[in-house]
Amino acid sequence: MEIVRVRDEATLVDWRRVHNEIVPPAALTVDEVRERAERNVLEVAYDDGVLVGCSTVRPPSEETAAMTVIARVLPAYRRRGFGELLYQHCLRQARGPVETHVLASNADGLRFALAHGFVEVERYLLPGDEIPFVELRLDELDDREAR
Template identity: 75%
Template sequence: MSELRIVRVHDEVTLLDWQRVHNEIVPTAHLSVDEVRERTGRHVLEVAYDGEVLVGCSTVRPPSEETSAVTVIARILPAYRRQGFGETLYQHCLQQAEGAIVETHILASNVDGVRFAEKHGFAEVETYLLPGDTVPFVEMRLG
């Protein structure tokens, strides 16, 4: 693995790269460009590159009225998994949580993502289905 370059979404290129990774990893919850743009005002959205090659993206959501936890989501495209990119991106995101309670949300069909979270000490809190979806999400909390 070469050095992973992590860049905050700041222009159309990084916004479209973030959207591409998100929509490939979470096909049941596709986001439009406008929805991604709106999220940049509420969350920290970043993209990860191996050199110039897009390998993943991440989301860090601050605590909200619904939860006191910081939500950390690291997504790595399937072709780039098991190369250390997920670990690097996850650790980067975890630093932004600043010692808060940390949770993550993973599409249940993303077996690699669930396995990665469990390996890093996350335990399932709840499984939920969004309206109109057929594949549930797994909410996990770092224990």
């Protein structure tokens, strides 16, 4: 698997495609993704040139002292190890407490986060949404996950 930072229009469009397929209530425009790429690490994952996922690593903010790590894998490519590789890649960029956010209807994503030691902190709705997001926190990285 190859992981590439979003730096051009092609990778930006690929990142948006994965994000919007997995999180349709929070679908983003190309301009919104471009703006996010300026303040977060956005990456796309390919397997032999085929788009399989994307990730976001967001630094701590005024709202949270934790780094946010989100690994997304398209449904057709799940359960093949891509999520694990992408997640571990993201963790190598994280320091201190880590959180993630998963759409409550994404059972695979929730199962993955819980299996990796994340604990649910809260559920919240974005304005106009009907499906909540689940905020999960991983307070300490064990040695296996920090490699």
